[in-house]
Amino acid sequence: ELRKAPQSTADLVPERKRTTPTNPAKFFPRLCSTLSQRPIRDRVIHLLALKNYKKPELLARLQREGVVEKDMESLGNILQEVANLDASENSFSLKEHFFKDIQEDWPGYSESERQMLEVKLFQKTAPSQNATSTSQASSMGPSERDTPRRT
Numbered sequence: 001e002l003r004k005a006p007q008s009t010a011d012l013v014p015e016r017k018r019t020t021p022t023n024p025a026k027f028f029p030r031l032c033s034t035l036s037q038r039p040i041r042d043r044v045i046h047l048l049a050l051k052n053y054k055k056p057e058l059l060a061r062l063q064r065e066g067v068v069e070k071d072m073e074s075l076g077n078i079l080q081e082v083a084n085l086d087a088s089e090n091s092f093s094l095k096e097h098f099f100k101d102i103q104e105d106w107p108g109y110s111e112s113e114r115q116m117l118e119v120k121l122f123q124k125t126a127p128s129q130n131a132t133s134t135s136q137a138s139s140m141g142p143s144e145r146d147t148p149r150r151t
Contacts, residue, residue: 034107040071041078046106048094099124
């Protein structure tokens with residue numbers, strides 16, 4: 001007698017791919033790794049350069065960027081050093097002399113934040129340029145100001 005080999009039944013459902021939870025660091029590795037290597041002081045300065053932050057907002061933003069708990073403990077001292085507290089708004093703003101340390105290509109900035117910063121930095125420098133040109137004009141005598149220069 002001839003025996004037939006058993007026929008294998010085809011799987012009607014193709015093998016399904018398993019999905020894994022997504023890790024933001026996987027999609028934004030440059031951002032997360034670059035920022036996590038920066039000192040928290042620099043990160044706070046660059047955030048406050050954009051806008052005034054209330055402490056809970058600042059904490060939330062830093063946590064999203066992956067600041068470790070031990071760095072968070074120093075936040076109070078850093079804010080005293082680099083920020084002014086607006087008591088009426090209960091928010092922190094960057095002290096003026098820290099704006100000179102801002103890097104416009106900071107890796108934590110989005111494109112819209114870079115544009116916002118560009119405008120803010122221009123506004124910070126524009127008044128000093130106007131003051132300089134005004135003081136130069138007022139140091140000239142009336143005849144020097146009104147008479148066209150000859151070349």
